Amino acid sequence: MINVSKLKEGIVIDHIRAGHGYKIFQQLGLDRLDDVVVLMRNVDSEKMGKKDLIKIESNLDLNLEVLGLIDPHVTINYVKNGERVNKVSLTPPQTVTGILTCKNPRCITNHERITDVKFHLVDAHTNQYACEYCDVRTRL
């Protein structure tokens, strides 16, 4: 098992469903960060069997909406002076604007230049969202 040390200062995104860590890494733009970032994949977990985990040695402002959209079950731990000071659980956002794109090839949003398309949560269990223009369901 590879050993990644505890953080002194920063953020740990924990309990990421195995396989989703890379997607979160990309969506949060962590590749553009100059601080230390570690993506651990397939870590053993008592609760989940396997999980992914991201450690960020920086106090950036995370886009919780994007996170809740990709994986609403993650835990976010904020670390200060080597101690976890705050733990946040996510819920999937009720509406999402400008992140999802409609997968319906006939949808107007795929033919005209419409920005900021809004999607509404229709199934929290499967994390499905409906397009405000055509109502077709989609997920990230």
Ligand code: CTP
């Ligand atoms: N962690 C870290 N650096 C710290 C403190 C915690 O990297 N200074 C990491 C731990 O390695 C762990 C996560 O943050 O992956 C959460 O740690 P902890 O606060 O110990 O909570 P747990 O009881 O492990 O997790 P939970 O209660 O959320 O299941």
Ligand code: ZN
């Ligand atoms: Zn649509």
